[in-house]
Amino acid sequence: MNLSDSKKKLALAGVICGLVAACLAFLGNPANMAFCIACFIRDTAGALGMHQAEVVQYARPEIIGLVLGAFIISVVTKEYRSTGGSSPMVRFVLGMIIVIGSLVFLGCPLRMIIRMSAGDLNAWVALIGFILGVGTGVFALRKGFSLGRAHAVNKVGGTMLPVMMAGILIMALVPSLLKASEAGPGSMHAPIAASLAGGLIFGAVAQKSRMCFAGSIRDVILMKNFDLFSVIAGLFVVMLVFNVATNRFVLGFDTPGIIAHSDHLWNILGMYTVGFAATLAGGCPLRQLILAGQGSSDSAVTVMGMFVGAALSHTLGLAASGTAVNAETQEIVAGAVPPHGKAACIICIIVCFVIAFTSKRDEVK
Amino acid sequence: MRKKELRLVVTFHTTADAMAMEKACKEYQVPGRIIPVPRAISAGCGLSWCASLEDREQITDMMRKAGIEEEAMHECMV
Numbered sequence: 410m411n412l413s414d415s416k417k418k419l420a421l422a423g424v425i426c427g428l429v430a431a432c433l434a435f436l437g438n439p440a441n442m443a444f445c446i447a448c449f450i451r452d453t454a455g456a457l458g459m460h461q462a463e464v465v466q467y468a469r470p471e472i473i474g475l476v477l478g479a480f481i482i483s484v485v486t487k488e489y490r491s492t493g494g495s496s497p498m499v500r501f502v503l504g505m506i507i508v509i510g511s512l513v514f515l516g517c518p519l520r521m522i523i524r525m526s527a528g529d530l531n532a533w534v535a536l537i538g539f540i541l542g543v544g545t546g547v548f549a550l551r552k553g554f555s556l557g558r559a560h561a562v563n564k565v566g567g568t569m570l571p572v573m574m575a576g577i578l579i580m581a582l583v584p585s586l587l588k589a590s591e592a593g594p595g596s597m598h599a600p601i602a603a604s605l606a607g608g609l610i611f612g613a614v615a616q617k618s619r620m621c622f623a624g625s626i627r628d629v630i631l632m633k634n635f636d637l638f639s640v641i642a643g644l645f646v647v648m649l650v651f652n653v654a655t656n657r658f659v660l661g662f663d664t665p666g667i668i669a670h671s672d673h674l675w676n677i678l679g680m681y682t683v684g685f686a687a688t689l690a691g692g693c694p695l696r697q698l699i700l701a702g703q704g705s706s707d708s709a710v711t712v713m714g715m716f717v718g719a720a721l722s723h724t725l726g727l728a729a730s731g732t733a734v735n736a737e738t739q740e741i742v743a744g745a746v747p748p749h750g751k752a753a754c755i756i757c758i759i760v761c762f763v764i765a766f767t768s769k770r771d772e773v774k
Numbered sequence: 775m776r777k778k779e780l781r782l783v784v785t786f787h788t789t790a791d792a793m794a795m796e797k798a799c800k801e802y803q804v805p806g807r808i809i810p811v812p813r814a815i816s817a818g819c820g821l822s823w824c825a826s827l828e829d830r831e832q833i834t835d836m837m838r839k840a841g842i843e844e845e846a847m848h849e850c851m852v
Contacts, residue, residue, distance in 0.1 A: 414813070488817040495788075555790030619819050631821070634810055691789070692819065703817055770790035 416639040422618035423643025429607045430523060430644070431651035433471070436599035440657065441527045441667040443648070444471060444611065445520035446694035447511035448668075450712075451719035451728075452595050453577065456587040459720035462728075464593025468581040470601050472698065473574040474608015475615070476712075479702025480571040482613040491567030493706030496556035499764055500707050503690040504697070504714020505721065506757040510682030512719065512728035513746050513754045514538075515669055517694045518622030518683060522641060524669060526648035528660035531669050531676050538677035542684025543626040549765035550631075554689065556768055559707055567704030570712060578605070594668060616703060621696040623687035663741060668731040670744030675729065678754050679746075685761045727753045781852045782830050784823040784837075785811055785845045792821035798840035805829055812850050824852050 434443035442448055448465075455466030483489040511517045514535050516524060521539065524532035546554075580586050581601070590596040598604060614620070618640050625637035652658040662671045670676070687693045690711050692700060697715070700708035722728040727750040733742050746754070786792045796808045806825030811818060825833055827849060837844060 483817065490817075550789055550793055553790055553793065555788045558787035616817065619813065619817070621819055624819050628810055632808055632810070636810060637819075696819070700818075770788065770794060 419618055419636055420639045420643035422614050423640040424647050425614050426611050427644040427647025429611045433599045433607050436603050437597060438599050439594045439597045441524055442520060443523050445516050447508050447517035450715050454716045454719045458588060460723035462723040464590050465595045466588040466590045467595040467598055468577055468587050470604035471608040473578045474605045475612035475698045476571050476574045476702040478609035478612025479616040479699040482616050483703035489704045491562050491564045491704040492559040493562040493566055495559040495707045497710045499556055500690055500711045501714035503686045504711035505718030506686040507683055507694055508715045508718035509722055509727055509753050509757050510679045512722040513750050514676050514679030515729050519695050522645050523648050526645050527652045528658045529669055530662050531671050534673050535676040535680040538681035539684040540626055542681040543623050543688050544630055545685050546688025547627055547630045553770045554765050554768055555770040566706045570701045570709040615699045622693040623684060624692060627688055663732050665732050665734045665741055670729050670732055672746050675746040682754055682757045689765055725749055778851045780849055782825045782827050783848045783850045787845050789821055791842055795823050795842050802836045804832055804836045812852060815848055815850060
């Protein structure tokens with residue numbers, strides 16, 4: 410079935426992905442997180458021992474499924490193209506920046522939409538930053554920003570990330586090999602088979618529909634084109650219905666237990682960083698996984714950057730904390746962005762500006 | 775809803791090339807508009823230039839003058 414020849418079908422693709430996210434939330438994924446690329450990469454990095462934050466360590470089969478789902482469907486439909494060579498180290502750094510910004514906000518653009526659908530007003534505040542970030546990226550594109558063209562490379566190159574993901578899946582099935590949280594968000598997950606199936610379906614549908622959160626805003630700003638936006642709208646509506654129907658919709662700012670904070674400035678700046686870097690890298694965290702699955706070594710390098718960024722966020726104490734209830738006093742403890750996280754976020758924005766306005770298109774001689 | 779018709783779609787190696795194309799087309803007053811690359815052409819999410827089939831020659835000449843290299847030229851229902 411062609412999922413991309415009309416806005417209705419694109420919205421249907423969003424609905425399917427929304428149903429997958431809703432099912433996974435129902436089956437045990439953390440409340441209001443359901444399906445978050447940055448958080449799940451962070452958890453997987455923790456499972457591999459890349460950071461030692463004990464509450465966020467779990468090899469998320471959703472991430473593995475996304476890459477493998479995109480890989481399988483692109484091979485089956487003959488869309489697999491092994492490409493690479495477009496400024497890999499810049500993309501690695503942009504991958505790090507995307508996740509550092511995400512963990513300042515506490516979620517990738519996908520989770521931002523999921524949080525918005527659950528009534529979390531902090532996510533609506535962050536949306537302002539995300540749109541401004543994508544807008545800044547679009548401005549750079551108009552000024553001639555380019556990371557250079559990708560070239561066809563050896564077919565094996567594009568299979569490296571899917572093979573590595575399959576390797577993580579096999580390791581996850583070996584008892585006690587990978588780290589797994591006993592408490593906290595990392596301990597909350599749907600059964601492995603359900604998570605993997607969800608990831609595979611989500612990955613295949615995202616590959617067919619070209620779902621991208623940064624790309625959807627980019628296309629609206631650049632061309633007033635709402636094709637990709639309709640995918641996101643479909644996902645939002647399904648998650649909204651799910652949250653209302655299961656009494657998970659709580660409108661407010663300081664809502665404990667949903668892994669979010671109300672530091673408005675840093676919610677905005679965190680997602681500004683993500684929107685800016687994702688536009689420069691050519692796609693949001695989800696899109697990077699999908700592109701890597703369909704053979705892009707450039708996106709695979711970006712994904713590697715995301716893993717390192719996630720590990721650094723927790724090793725160096727850059728990630729924000731969520732608003733929570735003190736178990737003894739029952740008082741609400743406001744979540745916040747640590748000083749190192751604020752400094753890192755500012756540095757990331759500066760680096761984005763440097764990359765955006767120094768990497769220019771080569772004129773044909 | 776606008777009816778789809780067979781049109782010329784020029785794809786590029788980079789988004790920056792597509793942006794340069796938009797700028798050049800304005801400068802040389804060449805008809806067309808920038809659109810996302812149609813899904814039937816690519817699984818990528820780049821930008822392309824869409825114009826009438828009869829403008830092909832004018833567009834090719836202009837791209838040569840402006841130093842813009844296409845990835846491919848397609849005839850596609852848009």
